[in-house]
Amino acid sequence: MNRSEFTLEQWLGWMEQSHPVAIDLGLKRVQTVFNSLSLDFTNVHVITVAGTNGKGSTVAILDAIYRRSGYRTVCYTSPHLQVYNERVRLNGVLVDDASLVAAFNAVDQAREDTSLTYFEMGTLAALWLVADQQPDVALLEVGLGGRLDAINVVDADVAVVTTIDIDHVDWLGDDREKIGWEKAGIFREGKPAVCGELNPPVSIENYSRELGSHLRQVNKSFEYRLQNDTHWIWQGRDFNDASVVLAGLPLPRLPLQNAATALQTILLSDLVCSPANIAQGLRDAQVSGRMEIVEYQGHHFILDVAHNPQSAIYLAQQLKKTEPNGVQLILGMLADKDCSAVIEALSSAVACWHLATLDVPRGQTAEQLSSYVFESGIDNPNLVCHDTVADAINSLVTTDTAVTGTIVVAGSFFTVGGAYPVLNRELL
Structure with missing residues (x-):
């Protein structure tokens, strides 16, 4: 059967068998196909989120606040709980089968003889959908690590590292400094970066300094604390280094650490969000399977x-x-x-x-x-x-x-x- 006639289920089955190994870190194959796709992100504000934990929560909070502020969003996250469509949300709605099939067909045609893993194929399809939809903001969650993850073929306007812990030892090692360095690989020269890890490895700051990105770290550049049982306060600086205080914020259903990281990210982006929309977005945000x-x-x-x-x-x-x-x-x-x-x-x-x-x-x-x-x-x-x-x-x-x-x-x-x-x- 010609792959151009595949259903979504058939595409996913084929993707599972199309590459000799499930995880094959490295950007050479993905970069080759990405270049062939010639995707245009000129008018899309790209935020890439890496970290051991908290990625999904941070993306959900960013998405809720941006949508409350009237911006169109595309979110790419992984893995999924029930259906593959969960991995791509267009303005809060799961992508439909037909759109995913169109994206897989486009990637398949562009890749020619290049072999891709299941995740690489899915990531390129998600990026094709971002370019097709042209949202105001694309929120892209790193799958594993950062530097060599398929998502890293895209240059982030703001790069975020949520937390650092030992995980995926077979691919990232069992050293927090090395893992931190890998995750900081999503940073870009001259662009803002955010780290929400409360005890960050030194490698995060070192990587940023050597690269020339503008890093904001929790408890250094921004901080947060509870005001009472129902509200909290955030204090930091925006892109122009102006001091910002957001008080009386409602406690989110998701971890406060991730919410604080998301607020710093928003204040470093080109997309303005009012305090009222930030507060409502914090109330809205939730993630399946997290508390x-x-x-x-x-x-x-x-x-x-x-x-x-x-x-x-x-x-x-x-x-x-x-x-x-x-x-x-x-x-x-x-x-x-x-x-x-x-x-x-x-x-x-x-x-x-x-x-x-x-x-x-x-x-x-x-x-x-x-x-x-x-x-x-x-x-x-x-x-x-x-x-x-x-x-x-x-x-x-x-x-x-x-x-x-x-x-x-x-x-x-x-x-x-x-x-x-x-x-x-x-x-x-």
């Missing part, structure tokens, strides 16, 4: 894709504020994640472990996860193994074995994605 609250069959669920130590620590901190007796945790993870560190980080907030097998590439079995729990030193852990995430949920909500208290689903996008159909949940 997402769901009520199902009389039970209170929290869905969170936390899958590395940094995100697990944050999740545990939030849970301990409201669940002092611990939660019922449904945990499923991939084999290339630091399962031991994630389990240790979550342990103080867990009353019972419900470990679920993820039947996907790199997925861990429940039994494999249980070995990490026992090796963590937790005294007599209350632990149950399940064949699937669905089985774990159903065992917790059935009449004869029903539990009380909050049920948390975490550990991977695949884990939360597996919970969505069971909980009859729709994407935010």
